[in-house]
Amino acid sequence: MVLYLDGRRRYLTRVKRGSTLHTHKGYLAHDDLIGKAFGSPIQSSLGARFVALKPTLRDYLRKLARRTQVMYPKDMALLLVYANIGPGARVVEAGTGSGALTSLLAFYVKPEGRVYSYETHGEFLETARRNLERTGLLEFVTLKEGDVTQGIEETQVDAVVLDLATPWLVVPYAFKALKPSGAFASFSPTIEQVVKTVEVLNHHGFVDLETVECMTRRYQVERGRTRPETLAVAHTGYLTFGRKAVSQHGE
Amino acid sequence: MVLYLDGRRRYLTRVKRGSTLHTHKGYLAHDDLIGKAFGSPIQSSLGARFVALKPTLRDYLRKLARRTQVMYPKDMALLLVYANIGPGARVVEAGTGSGALTSLLAFYVKPEGRVYSYETHGEFLETARRNLERTGLLEFVTLKEGDVTQGIEETQVDAVVLDLATPWLVVPYAFKALKPSGAFASFSPTIEQVVKTVEVLNHHGFVDLETVECMTRRYQVERGRTRPETLAVAHTGYLTFGRKAVSQHGE
Amino acid sequence: MVLYLDGRRRYLTRVKRGSTLHTHKGYLAHDDLIGKAFGSPIQSSLGARFVALKPTLRDYLRKLARRTQVMYPKDMALLLVYANIGPGARVVEAGTGSGALTSLLAFYVKPEGRVYSYETHGEFLETARRNLERTGLLEFVTLKEGDVTQGIEETQVDAVVLDLATPWLVVPYAFKALKPSGAFASFSPTIEQVVKTVEVLNHHGFVDLETVECMTRRYQVERGRTRPETLAVAHTGYLTFGRKAVSQHGE
Amino acid sequence: MVLYLDGRRRYLTRVKRGSTLHTHKGYLAHDDLIGKAFGSPIQSSLGARFVALKPTLRDYLRKLARRTQVMYPKDMALLLVYANIGPGARVVEAGTGSGALTSLLAFYVKPEGRVYSYETHGEFLETARRNLERTGLLEFVTLKEGDVTQGIEETQVDAVVLDLATPWLVVPYAFKALKPSGAFASFSPTIEQVVKTVEVLNHHGFVDLETVECMTRRYQVERGRTRPETLAVAHTGYLTFGRKAVSQHGE
Helix, strand or coil: CEEEEECCEEEECCCCCCCEEEEECEEEEHHHHCCCCCCCEEECCCCCEEEEECCCHHHHHHHHHCCCCCCCHHHHHHHHHHCCCCCCCEEEEECCCCCHHHHHHHHHHCCCCEEEEEECCHHHHHHHHHHHHHCCCHHHEEEEECCCCCCCCCCCEEEEEECCCCHHHHHHHHHHHEEEEEEEEEEECCHHHHHHHHHHHHHCCEEEEEEEEEEEEEEECCCCCCEECCEEECCCCEEEEEEECCECCEC | CEEEEECCEEEECCCCCCCEEEEECEEEEHHHHCCCCCCCEEECCCCCEEEEECCCHHHHHHHHHCCCCCCCHHHHHHHHHHCCCCCCCEEEEECCCCCHHHHHHHHHHCCCCEEEEEECCHHHHHHHHHHHHHCCCHHHEEEEECCCCCCCCCCCEEEEEECCCCHHHHHHHHHHHEEEEEEEEEEECCHHHHHHHHHHHHHCCEEEEEEEEEEEEEEECCCCCCEECCEEECCCCEEEEEEECCECCEC | CEEEEECCEEEECCCCCCCEEEEECEEEEHHHHCCCCCCCEEECCCCCEEEEECCCHHHHHHHHHCCCCCCCHHHHHHHHHHCCCCCCCEEEEECCCCCHHHHHHHHHHCCCCEEEEEECCHHHHHHHHHHHHHCCCHHHEEEEECCCCCCCCCCCEEEEEECCCCHHHHHHHHHHHEEEEEEEEEEECCHHHHHHHHHHHHHCCEEEEEEEEEEEEEEECCCCCCEECCEEECCCCEEEEEEECCECCEC | CEEEEECCEEEECCCCCCCEEEEECEEEEHHHHCCCCCCCEEECCCCCEEEEECCCHHHHHHHHHCCCCCCCHHHHHHHHHHCCCCCCCEEEEECCCCCHHHHHHHHHHCCCCEEEEEECCHHHHHHHHHHHHHCCCHHHEEEEECCCCCCCCCCCEEEEEECCCCHHHHHHHHHHHEEEEEEEEEEECCHHHHHHHHHHHHHCCEEEEEEEEEEEEEEECCCCCCEECCEEECCCCEEEEEEECCECCEC
């Protein structure tokens, strides 16, 4: 359940009988939350008015993002739509990390599609597994300990999605794994990663290449005081896309 | 089929025996396209090298966007993820227009979800119906001639999504139509539309309000010549989100 | 003197015999700074390498900006050039505040020009006077306690420059104060201030109206790690410009 | 004289007895313009209402920019202030091009300062000379045919300002030409130019390095219809700054 206080403060919590949520605006007894309809108001011990909301995918992403992730929901959203990933798609993803992007992909390929998520660090996989279980999305994901710069086992996939340090090393394996016309998508914080990746994509016959940056700006909206917020995240990373073309005589 | 020439030129075409695609780089006989595997190269009469690609959702959106639409795929992507719309969701949308956003919503709520799309202009509905048929998404959509500023017939929906001139007039009906905790999302080109809508959302007890602008910038990537493209669309519109909260005694 | 350590740390200090500059990288005795050539390296007590730099206008602005100012050097730079303010110009400015914009204007109109700077709060004027003395620019400025929403005493000025809450109230007096063809320029954080000001400018016969926002993004530049900085100031304010037109029969 | 019609249309013209200015809104006889006060309205033969304005520096820049220039007034403004260039400064500039940046620099260093502007193409120098004569700024400029990647003749200058393809080749000569603590500033469209230049600046002991991009967005301001303009120039170039530090034993 999300306990929403205001634009800056929200608490994603798993309701457990006997537990208590402590906030600097007072505490809330979990027992009072049980059976509460989503959307209902809840008063804290200090009288602050919270609203009980149903957690969204983005609420989970917000939580995961506090840790290692640099990709933001804005980037994931663009990646999803630009790489044509939707219900039923089979997608290879690497690296898994805390499972934030994995969750988003699983949320959108379900119920028929599947995400094959590779991670070289076994300990990250355990964290990701727990996060995916919590969001109920684990059944749509195959978590794999492995290094996509050495190879990809799946074939005929609809998309290969990368958030790792050396995406250019994965391009040949992504080419083999993809269906013809399938989508390659990569997220990179630095411009040098982009340049190398685009060079290798061109070399391997990917077409429809595109590199794009997505920036968002939030607004304070209030009659007479409307303006963009002062501080913003000015850069997370660049997104690079391509699609697999094949030669006349097959691949 | 999409016939892709380069970053600026692509042709979305329905392959028909006996037809010809004329481009300024020569023509292509549709008969040569039949049975062609996606990803394959095709030569035009003038020797230009095209690649046959499977149309993506975004290819269709690009086509539709040439007409009346101001919302771009970047905006639709953000709206989708921020409003937590995914497979299985029931969504009310207005106005239908040419069906671009309708297509994207249907693509992502399928196969279990449904889009109820309202439009006041009957002639737009016919265009939208043809476009949705073409993309195979019509079965997930209910097209309705009607004015959401007068009322919404559906109830317990997961999201209400607006791209129309007076979103603030729809807020009371969106509140009734939504499940508690459900998402309101609205796209508006001008800041005055945003201010009015946010005022009415606050008045009707929506919480978790957020107004955000999404800007993208494409890059020319080529070692030694890497830079953002010179011209860009600097503004399409603002996205405003909120979630339905309910009072202690129901709505 | 500026003691520059790195991109994030610099110290603007007035060198005084016997004084000491304390930093978290050790201290520097002012006596060692005396007679030091600009550009020279200086070691702190802990061995950190500082460089002695000559203070620039922007170093002073940085110092002043720590207090009340929302206008950034980027905004002042645009204002300066777009309002055609250069050496020899006579400029009315309000409000003075800590004197940051006043300093910049004085720096650029000297030696023949003059800045008439109005401030309603007498205590701000004292701060501004000290700051202008320190930068050696006071002789080009007339500091005036007064309210430009009630009137402007100067006439035939080249530009009227505003950074205050209600710029629209000043428009009629700016019109009287300006030479024909002279420039009006106003900085406002909110869009509602802009809309009101533009309406009144139109009403009073100003032409060549323009509202513009200036955004900057700094880069981390290092081969293999080049990228925009993560956080940025996403909004300071909008700049609105206009020029005085006159009717056939004079003003 | 500038004949201003509206936000999109203005005509910078030299008034000559007997001449006629033709616009698609009718013509204006130059004889009617003679003796006209700045700010006055003028009717065209078709009844369109123009306003006679005094040309500003930016009006001239607009004119020059139509030709070869990629640097915009926004970039020049930032460069001016960030490089601490003001009245009295001695500045080396290259390449001259059509003289747009030269004009801005001359405008701001006058009357005591001087711009030494290098250009390898003699034919550009002639164009620049005519443009500078027209704006009355030629007396503050020394135009030089020469290649700054081979050397700079001036010494003890306050700033070296570059808008050319290989700024990194100029860094050693800029170092010699500058006063200690003096400013280096360079404008480059591509990121690879920036990376190379920053590397060489670091190597030659420049400090206070900074790379920044300046983006502007214009607004359509009208109550009920206020919004950023749809299209914008999304990229002109990156600005890189540094300041000369010296070793203990001189340079």
